[in-house]
């Protein structure tokens with residue numbers, strides 16, 4: 001967090017119980033004590049509940065149930081991911097803003113997040129329905145040092161992170177449809193769009209977009225996708241506090257990304273296969289040239305899809321659409 005208010009929230013969030021004295025806040029933030037008090041009043045206007053106790057100091061009693069840079073970063077425990085966060089109410093697409101930010105030099109780990117997208121985009125030039133305030137629409141700027149051919153692995157890594165969070169945090173049973181649709185009971189909860197800006201042997205940056213249906217009731221989805229889409233709320237019967245869920249995803253992603261950079265793809269492969277959709281089953285597959293039935297065997301050590309075709313021949317697919 002860069003701003004004084006950001007630092008203030010960070011200092012207050014470091015103490016789980018108890019208070020931070022006005023004196024300490026004033027020293028750490030290099031501002032006067034009346035200025036500390038003024039910032040507290042601003043936080044209250046933003047929906048934070050602050051307790052000021054004589055001779056003890058301040059503490060945050062509760063934070064607002066809305067998404068903002070502050071509420072996401074409150075208590076967030078990351079080293080680089082989301083340290084720079086751009087939150088907007090309405091955008092065309094967070095992908096577009098993230099590309100702009102990256103071209104202007106935004107650092108590795110910058111996140112662009114919006115309450116609503118008017119032109120959300122999906123894979124294969126499809127549009128992505130992004131209803132206001134009900135989902136998580138975010139794009140991450142990554143500047144990895146590996147070669148461009150490895151970038152699809154980031155997509156698979158992101159899919160395993162979402163599956164891990166949906167299972168561990170929301171207690172639902174996710175499956176990953178290759179390469180990166182997160183489903184439950186055959187209905188889509190989340191999608192991932194990875195866009196690469198690279199030269200032949202060097203990545204300039206990757207924009208990793210994630211779209212997650214969180215608090216949608218079924219009526220919010222356009223009619224034509226109602227039989228194929230779902231949300232965490234529909235599946236779990238609970239509404240989810242968006243800022244906390246976003247923080248959980250950010251923290252899990254940073255941890256798994258670092259493991260991946262250190263140990264390579266092998267652990268991601270295992271995790272991906274543990275969540276893999278219809279592994280071992282025969283499914284309709286659409287490739288660039290044709291449609292055919294194949295048995296899904298898993299993924300290769302580089303993330304490509306392993307399928308056995310109708311003649312019993314093993315095929316490695318780098319681009320395909322599994323029908324469902």
Ligand code: BTN
Pocket residue numbers: 092093094095117119120121122123124126128130136137138139181190191192193209210211212
């Ligand atoms: C897909 O399943 O086709 C991928 C969907 C990706 C949607 C996300 S929402 C945040 C980011 N901004 C976009 O316009 N698209 C991605």
